[in-house]
Amino acid sequence: MQNKQEILEKLTGISSSRKSYYSELVYLVEEMKKKNRQLAVINQLTHIQIDATWQQTSSYIAQQLSQILAFEHFTLTIVKGGTPTSYLCMRTDTDWQCHTLTHPHCPDTANFPEQLHHKLAQTLPQHYATSVSLRNPLNQTFGYLTLLREEQRPADPEEAELIQLVARHVGVIVENSLLFQDVNEKIKIEAQLIQSAKMAAIGEMAAGIAHELNSPLTAILGNSQLLLRETADAPTAPLMRDIYQCGVRCKKIIQNLLTFSRQEEYLFETVSIDEVVEDVLGLIGYQLSVCGLTITREMNEPSLLFHGSRHQIEQVVINLLLNARDALSEQEAPQILIRSFTVEEDGVRYAGLSVYDNGTGIPAEQLPQIFQPFFSTKERTKGTGLGLSVSLGIAEAHGGKLYAQSEENRYSEFTLLLPLLIKEEEHQHHGAETDIDCG
Numbered sequence: 001m002q003n004k005q006e007i008l009e010k011l012t013g014i015s016s017s018r019k020s021y022y023s024e025l026v027y028l029v030e031e032m033k034k035k036n037r038q039l040a041v042i043n044q045l046t047h048i049q050i051d052a053t054w055q056q057t058s059s060y061i062a063q064q065l066s067q068i069l070a071f072e073h074f075t076l077t078i079v080k081g082g083t084p085t086s087y088l089c090m091r092t093d094t095d096w097q098c099h100t101l102t103h104p105h106c107p108d109t110a111n112f113p114e115q116l117h118h119k120l121a122q123t124l125p126q127h128y129a130t131s132v133s134l135r136n137p138l139n140q141t142f143g144y145l146t147l148l149r150e151e152q153r154p155a156d157p158e159e160a161e162l163i164q165l166v167a168r169h170v171g172v173i174v175e176n177s178l179l180f181q182d183v184n185e186k187i188k189i190e191a192q193l194i195q196s197a198k199m200a201a202i203g204e205m206a207a208g209i210a211h212e213l214n215s216p217l218t219a220i221l222g223n224s225q226l227l228l229r230e231t232a233d234a235p236t237a238p239l240m241r242d243i244y245q246c247g248v249r250c251k252k253i254i255q256n257l258l259t260f261s262r263q264e265e266y267l268f269e270t271v272s273i274d275e276v277v278e279d280v281l282g283l284i285g286y287q288l289s290v291c292g293l294t295i296t297r298e299m300n301e302p303s304l305l306f307h308g309s310r311h312q313i314e315q316v317v318i319n320l321l322l323n324a325r326d327a328l329s330e331q332e333a334p335q336i337l338i339r340s341f342t343v344e345e346d347g348v349r350y351a352g353l354s355v356y357d358n359g360t361g362i363p364a365e366q367l368p369q370i371f372q373p374f375f376s377t378k379e380r381t382k383g384t385g386l387g388l389s390v391s392l393g394i395a396e397a398h399g400g401k402l403y404a405q406s407e408e409n410r411y412s413e414f415t416l417l418l419p420l421l422i423k424e425e426e427h428q429h430h431g432a433e434t435d436i437d438c439g
Contacts, residue, residue, distance in 0.1 A: 038068050048173045050180040055098040058087035062096045075146035084112060085365050100364045109141045128152040132163050134171035143174055210254045221247045271310045273340045273351055274303040280317045291325055298339040304351035306418040308398045316394050319387040320355040320414045327359030327412055350417035362406040
């Protein structure tokens with residue numbers, strides 16, 4: 001009997017009596033199965049595509065980890081450029097729904113997990129969060145894995161070790177994805193620089209063509225005026241007037257184009273928001289109308305005034321309208337609403353101009369980046385990523401602001417605020433009309 005027991009111990013590694021032998025053997029087999037499942041899941045995590053979106057990556061990780069860890073919801077947080085973005089995956093009956101949570105800039109990542117847990121508690125009350133950091137070989141933190149459970153329980157050393165092991169494998173994959181995105185962004189910036197050079201060349205060509213068109217246009221206007229004087233009562237007079245008016249319109253478009261293409265510093269003057277919108281629509285209104293857009297204007301009465309460069313603000317409005325046009329390219333009932341208004345912020349009154357469109361919108365994770373140079377949500381051949389960056393610089397140079405609100409697949413609204421010029425009679429209420437108070 002003793003020899004048989006010794007043989008069993010050597011074969012199985014289990015020292016036990018006959019009664020407990022089978023139960024311990026079953027436990028050992030189950031443990032081996034559990035380890036195999038864990039290894040299989042970790043192996044599956046290496047199959048994440050580096051070009052997948054963060055939402056896809058987060059949902060895939062949540063799906064795999066749910067096979068070996070008990071939790072209700074999962075969050076992957078990526079820290080890029082000091083700005084964290086969290087992707088919250090919530091379990092449904094058949095799948096995982098991913099939601100994006102944005103955070104303010106956080107240079108100190110040591111305190112971020114506490115802030116993250118607080119924000120998750122607001123989104124999912126009665127859930128307890130456990131986070132583990134993702135680190136690179138230089139021990140720098142670039143993300144977090146967070147498990148959310150409905151019950152709080154003491155830490156299990158075996159489970160904590162497993163989560164750390166998972167975090168090391170996921171960290172390698174996430175770091176590879178970040179490197180892939182960086183390379184893609186550099187390639188995109190190079191393409192945008194080439195496109196910017198091409199657009200600059202086209203601008204110079206357009207300015208040259210505009211100069212050349214001025215000569216024949218002057219002859220058309222002069223001759224049509226002479227003919228109008230001679231044939232004022234003739235049946236063809238209406239046709240001549242139409243020729244003359246169309247020539248005047250062409251001349252105005254060419255003048256606006258030449259002004260827009262100049263590189264010199266512009267002088268500041270008293271400008272009306274209404275006049276800016278009118279000039280811009282005169283320049284690109286036809287481009288917008290042939291796209292089938294419905295343009296609605298809701299302008300403040302009386303017209304709002306500001307002190308600044310008419311042509312620089314026109315450039316901002318042109319950028320906003322062309323962006324709206326591009327966002328509406330595939331919409332069934334494309335609409336643009338241009339609205340002027342007054343608003344007071346921090347004790348300063350502003351003349352506001354907003355451009356609203358019911359287009360594709362901007363993803364929440366991209367919204368904080370749209371004013372960065374060379375960042376673009378458009379295809380490489382359709383944008384340089386400089387329009388909004390330049391527009392923001394112009395707004396700030398005028399002591400104003402430019403910001404955006406958007407919801408993906410619903411709308412975008414860009415708002416330009418410029419310090420409002422107030423007439424003295426608005427202070428006096430019943431005084432005589434006076435000059436503009438620039439102070």
